[in-house]
Amino acid sequence: MLIQIILLAVIALIVLRLAVKLRSEELSVKQFCGWLAIWILAAIAVIRPDLTVSLANLVGIGRGSDLVVYSALIFLFYFIFRLLLRLEKIEKNLTKVVREEALKEYDRQQ
Amino acid sequence: MKPIAIIPAFNEAAKISGVVAGIRNNAQAIGDILVVDDGSGDDTANQARSAGALVLRHKLNRGQGAALKTGIEFASRSGYGTAVFFDADGQMAPEEIGSLLSKLAQGYDVVLGSRNLGRAVDMPPLKRVIKLAALVFTRLTTGLRITDTHIGFQAWKMPALARIRLDQDRMAHASQILSEIARKKLKYAEVPVTISYDAYSIKKGQSGWNAFKILWDLLIK
Numbered sequence: 001m002l003i004q005i006i007l008l009a010v011i012a013l014i015v016l017r018l019a020v021k022l023r024s025e026e027l028s029v030k031q032f033c034g035w036l037a038i039w040i041l042a043a044i045a046v047i048r049p050d051l052t053v054s055l056a057n058l059v060g061i062g063r064g065s066d067l068v069v070y071s072a073l074i075f076l077f078y079f080i081f082r083l084l085l086r087l088e089k090i091e092k093n094l095t096k097v098v099r100e101e102a103l104k105e106y107d108r109q110q
Numbered sequence: 111m112k113p114i115a116i117i118p119a120f121n122e123a124a125k126i127s128g129v130v131a132g133i134r135n136n137a138q139a140i141g142d143i144l145v146v147d148d149g150s151g152d153d154t155a156n157q158a159r160s161a162g163a164l165v166l167r168h169k170l171n172r173g174q175g176a177a178l179k180t181g182i183e184f185a186s187r188s189g190y191g192t193a194v195f196f197d198a199d200g201q202m203a204p205e206e207i208g209s210l211l212s213k214l215a216q217g218y219d220v221v222l223g224s225r226n227l228g229r230a231v232d233m234p235p236l237k238r239v240i241k242l243a244a245l246v247f248t249r250l251t252t253g254l255r256i257t258d259t260h261i262g263f264q265a266w267k268m269p270a271l272a273r274i275r276l277d278q279d280r281m282a283h284a285s286q287i288l289s290e291i292a293r294k295k296l297k298y299a300e301v302p303v304t305i306s307y308d309a310y311s312i313k314k315g316q317s318g319w320n321a322f323k324i325l326w327d328l329l330i331k
Contacts (some may be wrong), residue, residue, distance in 0.1 A: 040185050095172045099180045102146070102166045106184070 005047045011039050038075075112149055112181050113140025113211060114190040114267075117163070117176035119198035123152040129200050130161035137207035140194065144184060148177040154198075167261050174262075175283025179276050185270055186264055193271060197263045202263050203304045210265035219296040220271035222256065223263030223303035233307050240321050246283065252292035260284040263303050281320055282327035 018035050021027040045052050045068055046050030061067050068075070115133050119126055149171035159165050166180055178195065185193045192214065194207055194328035206223070214220045225233070225241075233241075236278050241259070248259045262284070272288035276283060291298050 053137050091279065092277060093172070095179075096175045098149075098168045098170050098172050099176065099183065102180055103184060103187075106164075106166050 004046050008043060011043050011046070013037050111190050113139060113189075113192035113194055114145055114185050114188075115140045115143045115194045115196050116178065116181035116185065117143065117145045117158075117196045117198050118148055118174045118181065119150065119154050120174070120177070121150045121152050121154060123150070123157050123286040124156045125200045126154050126163075126198055127161035128202075129158045129196070129198055130158055130163045132200075132204040133196065134142060135161060135181065135208065136204040138139075139208055139211050142151075144181050145198070146177040146181045149174060149258070153290075156228035157206045160258070173280035173283075174282070175276065175286070176279040178283060182271055182276070185278070186268055191268055193266045193268060195262050195266070197262045198325075201305050202243060203306075206263075206303045207265070208300075209264070210303075211278060213299050214265045214267065214300050216299075217297065218299045219267050221265045222258070222298060222300050224258035224300040225259050225303065225305050233305075237307075244321060251290045254287070254288055255299070256288070256294050258273040258300070259288060261303075263305075267317040270294075279295055279326060280323070280327060282324045285324060285328055305325065 015036065017037070018027065018032055022029070022032045045064075049064050052067055054064075056062065056064045056067035059067070061070070114135070117126075117129065122129075127143060130145065133140055133143050143163040145154070145163040145165050147155040147158065147165060147167045149168045155165050155167050168177060182193065192211070194210065196202055196204070196207070196267060202223075210221045210223065244259050245257075248254065248256070257302065260281075262288075273294050274287065274296075276286060276290070278286045290296075
């Protein structure tokens with residue numbers, strides 16, 4: 001089906017980007033493997049949707065596509081949570097830097 | 111060393127010199143007045159300096175809690191024994207600093223100003239309702255027997271201040287201070303203070319919505 005070809009092309013592009021980022025060391029090997037695993041799973045789900053159906057039935061969900069959506073949602077929520085924590089840490093560090101700078105500047109003026 | 115007054119200020123050029131002068135003239139107990147300019151885009155720092163305050167400048171706006179903490183760090187490394195927190199928008203009455211300090215001298219770690227023991231002049235009704243909700247919330251979560259919350263008018267002994275954790279950069283710092291008072295079992299007292307609400311302070315101050323933002327900061331972060 002057409003949709004399968006489009007999705008596979010998109011996934012291939014994403015994996016290509018990952019590989020480029022790995023080579024330029026923007027991604028660590030560990031991060032690369034994690035993302036690669038996720039996209040390989042996605043590719044499998046695209047090529048063999050019947051597999052997601054049997055997996056969905058196994059956990060008591062009727063349709064394979066529902067299972068995919070549910071797992072994607074859980075993954076996204078977790079990811080946003082991680083991002084929020086990370087952001088908060090950056091904010092706190094920023095405050096520390098600004099504070100130290102303010103105190104140092106005061107000392108310089110004395 | 112005489113007590114230090116710590117005033118976090120963000121874009122308060124219009125009011126700050128009056129506030130500094132007010133403390134200078136009406137609170138003889140105060141030694142130094144420290145204004146922490148929290149990344150203001152206006153002339154707050156210069157105004158404060160010419161009014162005779164010590165000035166620390168945040169290069170970026172980090173929030174009232176962050177500015178207060180910067181002031182606290184300055185006070186503790188400079189060896190002050192007592193610190194008074196004061197607002198920059200002219201809502202507080204500097205002559206009442208004396209009553210906080212004399213209460214503190216009776217052996218408390220911290221003395222909090224209370225609008226409900228004192229007088230809140232022209233507080234908008236919606237604000238009253240939100241304050242009441244905040245008070246119930248604070249009493250339930252901290253167990254403190256206080257009559258007012260989220261008031262920036264406080265006097266502290268420095269050793270007690272050094273013991274509490276204060277890492278909420280934005281407005282949730284006020285709640286954090288209260289829960290830290292409870293957690294560290296500090297000796298606290300309240301004294302009545304007068305807070306006036308004019309058009310300026312209402313515009314500059316907390317909108318009701320911020321209550322939800324504070325709750326978010328407290329629960330999520």
